[in-house]
Amino acid sequence: xxxxxxxxxxxxxxxxxxxxxxxxxxxxxxxxxxxxxxxxxxxxxxxxxxxxxxxxxxxxxxxxxxxxxxxxxxxxxxxxxxxxxxxxxxxxxxxxxxxxxxxxxxxxxxxxxxxxxxxxxxxxxxxxxxxxxxxxxxxxxxxxxxxxxxxxxxxxxxxxxxxxxxxxxxxxxxxxxxxxxxxxxxxxxxxxxxxxxxxxxxxxxxxxxxxxxxxxxxxxxxxxxxxxxxxxxxxxxxxxxxxxxxxxxxxxxxxxxxxxxxxxxxxxxxxxxxxxxxxxxxxxxxxxxxxxxxxxxxxxxxxxxxxxxxxxxxxxxxxxxxxxxxxxxxxxxxxxxxxxxxxxxxxxxxxxxxxxxxxxxxxxxxxxxx
Amino acid sequence: xxxxxxxxxxxxxxxxxxxxxxxxxxxxxxxxxxxxxxxxxxxxxxxxxxxxxxxxxxxxxxxxxxxxxxxxxxxxxxxxxxxxxxxxxxxxxxxxxxxxxxx
Numbered sequence: 001x002x003x004x005x006x007x008x009x010x011x012x013x014x015x016x017x018x019x020x021x022x023x024x025x026x027x028x029x030x031x032x033x034x035x036x037x038x039x040x041x042x043x044x045x046x047x048x049x050x051x052x053x054x055x056x057x058x059x060x061x062x063x064x065x066x067x068x069x070x071x072x073x074x075x076x077x078x079x080x081x082x083x084x085x086x087x088x089x090x091x092x093x094x095x096x097x098x099x100x101x102x103x104x105x106x107x108x109x110x111x112x113x114x115x116x117x118x119x120x121x122x123x124x125x126x127x128x129x130x131x132x133x134x135x136x137x138x139x140x141x142x143x144x145x146x147x148x149x150x151x152x153x154x155x156x157x158x159x160x161x162x163x164x165x166x167x168x169x170x171x172x173x174x175x176x177x178x179x180x181x182x183x184x185x186x187x188x189x190x191x192x193x194x195x196x197x198x199x200x201x202x203x204x205x206x207x208x209x210x211x212x213x214x215x216x217x218x219x220x221x222x223x224x225x226x227x228x229x230x231x232x233x234x235x236x237x238x239x240x241x242x243x244x245x246x247x248x249x250x251x252x253x254x255x256x257x258x259x260x261x262x263x264x265x266x267x268x269x270x271x272x273x274x275x276x277x278x279x280x281x282x283x284x285x286x287x288x289x290x291x292x293x294x295x296x297x298x299x300x301x302x303x304x305x306x307x308x309x310x311x312x313x314x315x316x317x318x319x320x321x322x323x324x325x326x327x328x329x330x331x332x333x334x335x336x337x338x339x340x341x342x343x344x345x346x347x348x349x350x351x352x353x354x355x356x357x358x359x360x361x362x363x364x365x366x367x368x369x370x
Numbered sequence: 371x372x373x374x375x376x377x378x379x380x381x382x383x384x385x386x387x388x389x390x391x392x393x394x395x396x397x398x399x400x401x402x403x404x405x406x407x408x409x410x411x412x413x414x415x416x417x418x419x420x421x422x423x424x425x426x427x428x429x430x431x432x433x434x435x436x437x438x439x440x441x442x443x444x445x446x447x448x449x450x451x452x453x454x455x456x457x458x459x460x461x462x463x464x465x466x467x468x469x470x471x472x473x
Contacts, residue, residue: 011388011404011435056442106423113420117403120386126406127383183403190424326382332408333384339409 013055013064013123047248052178055121063247066240067177068122069138070249075115076133076140080314082108084148085157093151100197101154107194111187118179134319142300143226145308149219152205152212156219158198160227160265166191167261168231176248199268206273213273220269221277228292229300231258237297262290386435387413389420391427399431407432 039058046053053059082105089105092098116126132138143161148154169191172184205212232238232254244250252260262281269276280293302308384406390399402421407413413432422430441449457463466473 011438011440056440103423106419110420110423113405114403117405120404125383127381179403186402329384329408330382332412333382336409336412 011055012121013057013059047176047246050174050176050248052181053176054178062243063249064122066244066247067180067249068119068124070244071115071119071122071180071183072124072129072132072138073140075112075119075129076138077144078108078112078115079133080140080144080318082112083314083317084144084146084310085154087148088151088154091151092154097201104158104194104197107190111190114183114186115180118177118183121179122177130318130322134315134322136306136315139304140314141230142303142308143230144314145303145310146222146226147310149222150215152202152215152219153223155198155201155205155216156223158194158196159202159268160198160220160223161230162191162194162198163265163268164227164230164261166195167257167264171251171257174251180249199272202272202274216272217274220274224276224278225295225299228258228261228295229297229303231255231261233297233300234294259289262292266290384408384412387417387432388435388438389413389417390431390433391417391421392429393427395428399429402426404435405432 040060043053043057043059043063046057053063085101085108086105089098089101092101116129119129120126129138133140143164148157166188169184169188173181173188175181175184202216205216235241235253235255238254241250241253245253266276266281278293280291282291284291303311306312385408386404387407388404389402391402392399405413405416405420407416410432414430417430417432421427453459
């Protein structure tokens with residue numbers, strides 16, 4: 001017999017029972033409101049002191065919703081992110097490269113699972129999250145809607161896409177919601193392998209033929225702008241940033257992180273021997289940063305809204321895996337249930353036979369007594 | 371599975387397990403996160419794949435989330451208050467002259 005899932009479990013967040021709304025008696029409403037104010041003050045104090053919010057703490061419903069949206073989007077990105085690179089596993093050029101790529105794609109699955117686990121502590125369920133992704137109601141990073149046209153792209157994704165992800169994720173290790181921060185710490189430890197394997201792959205190709213070097217440059221040209229867009233829209237067009245910074249969910253703005261990424265990447269490109277496709281990219285002595293041109297935000301919004309090169313393919317693939325895996329999930333559950341039932345029956349039978357044996361002994365003893 | 375106790379959102383979902391990893395010998399098992407599995411054995415296998423891909427541990431515990439009993443934050447004050455007013459449980463409560471060695 002399998003226990004039902006306890007979604008109201010003691011280690012998850014459950015929505016507060018008292019909302020004040022609809023409570024009829026004046027006294028009840030009063031108490032509820034006072035509590036709510038106190039709770040809000042406690043929450044604000046926790047954020048203010050840079051302490052962490054944990055799943056069972058009271059939290060404003062909007063804080064919870066914002067986090068569910070962000071963590072789910074992050075989790076979906078890891079899961080969908082397996083597709084562009086997974087595309088090349090069967091065609092990796094050597095066993096060594098294949099083993100590396102397999103390990104990397106497996107990590108992405110793991111990252112998705114850490115993050116789903118964090119989202120679930122906020123009261124979301126796994127099914128609900130997957131179904132929202134498939135229905136297009138929750139997003140994932142738009143970078144994964146670009147295709148991987150060559151094996152070289154595996155290297156470029158590791159270097160630039162995972163590099164951008166690291167820039168985003170390192171500050172998130174100190175985000176105000178405990179489970180999200182802890183998931184990010186695990187993710188960041190592993191991302192470093194991702195970035196280094198990508199860069200090493202590209203270095204190897206740059207030491208190869210003229211054709212291989214051209215392939216690296218071509219791949220970098222395709223991924224540079226989408227990588228910059230990974231940080232999200234510019235600050236003056238990012239409606240959620242201010243509130244998220246106030247709540248300590250985000251600690252840096254999109255533009256700050258984008259600048260940091262550009263500053264980090266330029267010397268890496270020089271060491272590799274490639275250029276970025278931006279004529280406006282140059283060192284600004286005064287600012288102490290690289291200047292760079294504005295990404296094509298129209299393209300960004302088009303991809304976010306579903307019109308990127310691979311949006312349909314990515315979601316259709318995920319849906320197919322989910323639908324075709326349904327019988328496996330059901331069968332495993334039925335098997336677990338039957339095994340548990342059988343174990344219970346065996347235990348009953350054993351208890352019965354012991355009783356029978358005891359009865360026989362008693363009878364024998366009684367007869368001897370007679 | 372008793373379907374009537376499930377919400378539509380969780381119907382057919384494998385039960386949730388909490389995972390604890392002993393990082394190395396000499397350390398306690400530490401909670402690292404959760405996962406879904408159909409039964410205990412599958413939970414152990416999944417825990418290995420999800421949480422220990424790089425020698426993060428030498429031992430794993432998994433337990434159904436529904437089996438854990440926790441103190442609630444609502445109970446914070448009555449639950450943990452007794453330790454607050456027993457300062458004599460701490461070594462710094464006792465004044466000992468500085469010239470007494472090894473104390």
